[in-house]
Amino acid sequence: MMLVVDKVxxxxRSRPVLRDIRFExxxxxLxxxxxxxxxxxxxxxxxxxxxLKPQTGTILIEKEDLSTLNRREVARRLxxxxxxxxxxxxxxFDAVLLGRKPHIKWSATPRDLKIVQDVLQVLGMEELSLRYLDELSGGELQKVVIARALAQEPRVLLLDEPTSNLDLKNQFEVLKIVKKAAKEQNIAVVVVMHDLNLAMRFADKFLLLKNGTIFACGGMEIMTPENIASVYGVQVTVERLAGIPVVVPL
Structure with a gap:
């Protein structure tokens, strides 16, 4: 098990935000x-x-307790x-190279440079290497930020709404990149998402949060119209189109 979260x-300000969060x-x-x-x-x-520091609970990465690691060690894993x-x-190129910072002691080594080159190649971004960030589109910039995180060689990749403000093409491209990284690099990827249809298309498992607690956790079996209605307050049906599950509000 790569990531274990127990009783977090x-x-x-005295207001409970998360209560008894547990998952693996x-x-x-993904x-x-x-x-x-x-x-x-x-x-x-x-x-x-x-x-943020949880008041209680443990977070383990490859059986290592995150609370015992310093910031540099955390950045090497996450x-x-x-x-x-x-x-x-x-x-x-320089922006992605910043992802190597947790591993660099004095200056970037040939290995660091090769890792950046490899990440850019895998993501099909070699042609953008010398472009400046403020010249990029939203989709290109999002891919750069993900490339920088992958250059860290993390064991766990965390993404907070990585497809927000992206058009349909870039939403799919970004999630395909993330899904491919999970499989090929054998890492755990945790993604906060709003779009249920994108989540069901790309994710392997799901955590449904409601009022800071776990409402349901598991595979596609938990993505039922009843659970979705309870969490989101909207009546839906879940259909399959061309074998792909789709949530349709009623």
Missing amino acids: EFTY VNRGE FSILGNNGAGKSTLLKCLNRI GYVAQRYESGRFTV
């Missing part, structure tokens, strides 16, 4: 966290990354892509 709870993610899995706005999805992701990020006057 987080309180902000295997190597090669695990989707779903729920309404304010359910605690982004807070949970920040607890997993030690940006890649994190936030909802919002700043673009600057960096080239794409």
